[in-house]
Amino acid sequence: MSEAIEVRDLVVRRGKRTVLDGFSCVIPRGSVTGLLGPSGSGKTTLMRAVVGVQIVASGTVTVLGHPAGSAPLRRRIGYLTQAPSVYADLTVAENARYFASLYGLKAAAADEAIEAVGLTAARGQLVANLSGGQRSRASLACAIVSRPELLVLDEPTVGQDPVLRDELWDHFRRLAADGATVLVSSHVMDEANRCDRLLLIREGALIADDTPAGVKAAAGVDDLDQAFLNLIRRQEEVAAA
Amino acid sequence: MILFSTIKRILGQLRHDPRTIGLIVVVPTLLITLIYFMYEGQPAVFDRVALTMLGVFPFIVMFLITSIAMLRERTTGTLERLFTTPVGKIDLLFGYGVAFGVAAAAQATVAAAFSYWALDMRTAGSIGLVILIAVANAVLGVALGLLCSAFARTEFQAVQFMPLVVAPQLLLCGLFVPREDMAGWLQTISDVLPMSYSVEALTEVGVHAEPTGIMWRDLTVVVGSIVVALILGAATLRRRTA
Numbered sequence: 001m002s003e004a005i006e007v008r009d010l011v012v013r014r015g016k017r018t019v020l021d022g023f024s025c026v027i028p029r030g031s032v033t034g035l036l037g038p039s040g041s042g043k044t045t046l047m048r049a050v051v052g053v054q055i056v057a058s059g060t061v062t063v064l065g066h067p068a069g070s071a072p073l074r075r076r077i078g079y080l081t082q083a084p085s086v087y088a089d090l091t092v093a094e095n096a097r098y099f100a101s102l103y104g105l106k107a108a109a110a111d112e113a114i115e116a117v118g119l120t121a122a123r124g125q126l127v128a129n130l131s132g133g134q135r136s137r138a139s140l141a142c143a144i145v146s147r148p149e150l151l152v153l154d155e156p157t158v159g160q161d162p163v164l165r166d167e168l169w170d171h172f173r174r175l176a177a178d179g180a181t182v183l184v185s186s187h188v189m190d191e192a193n194r195c196d197r198l199l200l201i202r203e204g205a206l207i208a209d210d211t212p213a214g215v216k217a218a219a220g221v222d223d224l225d226q227a228f229l230n231l232i233r234r235q236e237e238v239a240a241a
Numbered sequence: 242m243i244l245f246s247t248i249k250r251i252l253g254q255l256r257h258d259p260r261t262i263g264l265i266v267v268v269p270t271l272l273i274t275l276i277y278f279m280y281e282g283q284p285a286v287f288d289r290v291a292l293t294m295l296g297v298f299p300f301i302v303m304f305l306i307t308s309i310a311m312l313r314e315r316t317t318g319t320l321e322r323l324f325t326t327p328v329g330k331i332d333l334l335f336g337y338g339v340a341f342g343v344a345a346a347a348q349a350t351v352a353a354a355f356s357y358w359a360l361d362m363r364t365a366g367s368i369g370l371v372i373l374i375a376v377a378n379a380v381l382g383v384a385l386g387l388l389c390s391a392f393a394r395t396e397f398q399a400v401q402f403m404p405l406v407v408a409p410q411l412l413l414c415g416l417f418v419p420r421e422d423m424a425g426w427l428q429t430i431s432d433v434l435p436m437s438y439s440v441e442a443l444t445e446v447g448v449h450a451e452p453t454g455i456m457w458r459d460l461t462v463v464v465g466s467i468v469v470a471l472i473l474g475a476a477t478l479r480r481r482t483a
């Protein structure tokens with residue numbers, strides 16, 4: 001079985017709004033897949049459905065061969081929420097150790113995760129006293145601490161220093177090379193070029209599902225920003241016709 | 242194991258907040274001292290009021306702390322994240338119950354010890370029973386705080402639950418008007434409020450040297466209320482949300 005995530009005809013309503021309306025996609029194992037789209041397009045909702053915390057109206061989400069959110073998956077996935085979800089009144093190390101302990105892991109695993117996100121120097125600081133970028137890296141450390149088979153990252157690089165952002169992407173690539181599946185949302189197009197596959201989503205609909213090169217070729221341009229725009233326009237023309 | 246590290250995590254959060262620890266430990270003692278001077282020269286009244294307050298303060302403080310702490314878990318996204326990990330609802334509920342129960346035990350011990358030795362409070366029964374009932378009341382506060390946090394979206398709303406949950410119990414527990422002198426319908430309300438039982442249990446310790454059957458029955462009612470509140474609290478913890 002080569003797919004990590006299989007979404008079939010997923011419908012999600014939040015309030016009166018239908019955020020995802022019959023959404024389907026397949027994400028292969030051992031890849032870095034970028035989920036791209038404007039704010040409000042349904043990226044976070046899709047990710048929440050994949051990690052199993054989203055109430056869905058209909059459709060199926062299968063993750064690593066199990067229904068999303070089922071108990072056996074909870075040891076195998078890591079989830080980074082968009083807003084840093086760590087305890088502000090604990091230190092970086094205490095946060096990482098707590099999340100490590102949930103998987104029966106020791107402090108060494110926590111220290112490794114802290115190092116991977118470049119926070120070793122700040123490990124003894126309270127999260128409340130960190131900068132925004134450091135705080136989101138502290139949150140990331142807690143998501144990768146269990147070395148999950150599937151890592152779902154909601155905008156992990158927002159507000160990060162360019163050098164660090166580059167290092168984080170190197171880290172994601174290494175995780176995928178080791179066999180993990182990484183699903184990462186972003187709205188920075190230059191990061192999209194570092195993904196194996198891209199899912200472009202807009203208003204809850206899948207606009208493209210291809211490699212970065214494939215997306216550019218389909219749109220007939222060499223720039224992903226422009227490619228996204230072309231694909232949207234093309235789709236709107238089809239819809240209007 | 243997850244329960245143990247959750248308890249450790251919650252106590253760790255408290256440890257980094259020395260001002261809150263100070264307030265937890267000192268405030269009830271200060272208030273009971275105030276009561277001491279209010280009833281100077283009336284030791285029998287002081288004994289009765291202070292004994293009741295030893296049960297009431299831990300309930301109020303733990304209710305407030307827990308509802309805010311749990312609301313934070315919900316609003317900062319840590320609860321959502323925890324639900325993608327192997328953490329169970331029981332780990333969370335008991336984690337808070339035990340961690341804040343420990344804090345409440347410290348609070349009740351300091352307040353009771355100060356009342357007995359510095360303020361000369363007298364009870365026929367033992368200080369150990371007073372602390373036991375006070376801690377049970379504190380854990381009831383934790384359990385109701387966990388439950389009420391589910392109905393608050395903001396801190397403003399959460400603190401408004403405090404007067405709603407605490408005031409009727411305090412007014413109808415028999416401290417101001419003996420329960421048997423109340424109108425029938427007020428007695429009925431009083432009968433279903435758990436604090437009526439913890440205050441009655443404390444009163445029993447006040448007047449009887451040995452633990453009485455009524456005291457044990459009342460304590461059982463309080464523990465039963467804790468269990469019911471925790472079960473209802475568990476029902477409000479949903480892995481999936483809209």
